[in-house]
Amino acid sequence: MNEERIRNCNQKPMFPSGNYILYWMQAYRRFDSNHAFAYAVSLAKEQNKELIVYEGLRCDYPWNSERIHKFILEGMYDNQTRADELGINYWSFIESKSNPARGVLKEIAKNAVAIVTDDFPCFIIPEQINKLSEKINCPLIAVDSNSLLPLSRFERTASAARILRIWIHKEFLKGLPKFAKPKWKKEDLLGLHHQTKPPHGFGLPKDLNSFLLSLDFKEQVPPAKGVKGGRTEALKILKTFVTKKIQNYETGRSQPNPPEITATSGLSPYLHFGHIGIEEIFQSVLEATSQGKWNPERMSHQKPGDRDHFYSESSSTNHFLDELITWRDIGYLFFWKDKPNHINLEHLPDWVKANFRKHKSDTREYLYTLEQFESANTHDELWNAAQTELVKTGRMHNYMRMLWGKKVIEWTKTYEEAFSILEHLNNKYAYDGRNPNSYTGILWCFGLFDRPWFPERNVFGNVRFMSSDSTKKKFKMKSYLEYIGELSENSDSLFP
CATH class of the missing domain: 1.10.579.10 (DNA Cyclobutane Dipyrimidine Photolyase, subunit A, domain 3)
Known part of the structure; x- marks a missing residue:
């Protein structure tokens, strides 16, 4: 694990009488290719403790709607399936009228040796981390899985993409950062599951659509037709992009067209909700466009800041990766230093x-x-x-x-x-x-x-x-x- 990605939010010592390491999954809603989950695994092994993954969904977040709720829940069903494959003790909690969320996380934190969570710099997550860190007696450790490069490497925000592009390229030329484990196996996690049962009220709804109808949302926005959340869908969309679309990205991405023929990835929602990670997109794109022959030495050592040639011999690949890395990172870095509650x-x-x-x-x-x-x-x-x-x-x-x-x-x-x-x-x-x-x-x-x-x-x-x-x-x-x-x-x- 790259120490640059780790931040101890409250500087408290390990709680010696705790029963487990708790991974509080908030932004990177997946197990594979996830630095935060990987750190929770390593900490559980180091402390010889059980690992519990907690993923919750409240109803009172700003701009809540059936559209957003369903997309997140579809990802949670995928996570439950993956947790069962790996033998992970996965506790999902879905708030409803009869099952309020208030105090749930604080209660399960009482038995934790330490809590690991996602260091996402926007929306409600920074405030949630700060509030919990003040209420618990064990360390709350936030892990940055936002970008290819740890955001802590950058001393300040960038005023323009051309500036950040040079910074990023120079960092890459020092060597690629260590990536998170791309795919876990059940044997990797042996000994971390001790059958501690979640409190009453945990678990996913048996009928998703009926459950959604039972909730009151502030915003009346239905799910979009044909859109499905979750990791399975994200990986399918990635495969379609790298096999059928990326070769036309440079010339076709700006032309307004129906999405099925537009040369864009369609992965932005899945990145936002953490159903897929930037590292696996980066690797998939480069492997597909170089017939599996890509390696870090193929990056240009001549001209950091060269948008057209830096990562690959393919111009479309370079343009896509510049959007994925430079233009995405400039937004994350803008929030990273201060993590403001509101931007204006x-x-x-x-x-x-x-x-x-x-x-x-x-x-x-x-x-x-x-x-x-x-x-x-x-x-x-x-x-x-x-x-x-x-x-x-x-x-x-x-x-x-x-x-x-x-x-x-x-x-x-x-x-x-x-x-x-x-x-x-x-x-x-x-x-x-x-x-x-x-x-x-x-x-x-x-x-x-x-x-x-x-x-x-x-x-x-x-x-x-x-x-x-x-x-x-x-x-x-x-x-x-x-x-x-x-x-x-x-x-x-x-x-x-």
């Missing part, structure tokens, strides 16, 4: 804030309310199409997401209102919302990680401007708009 426009660069002070009173040609945005009721067919895709499918084409964000800035009274609307719509409907990259993707629309652009424009000032007219000139939109039309025709209204 105060986190933007000074040049952007100066722009917005100058242009805050600019006249907006169109103004829309949250309700109009949410129901895709604007004058712009491309914006309406992007919003419809988000509502119906829980995803949005990458290029359309940028246009979508820029237009909300242009069509609201204030920049703060625009941010609030984008945060709400993205986190309510997107499977990969509530993530560091969700927030930095939204803030990119406001100028984060970008540079000043000229000429200066109304509302935006020197922040990059995008228009639907230029998008129509740049791309053939017929296929995408036909796909959105089919989505709308398959139900009685935009909102199911």
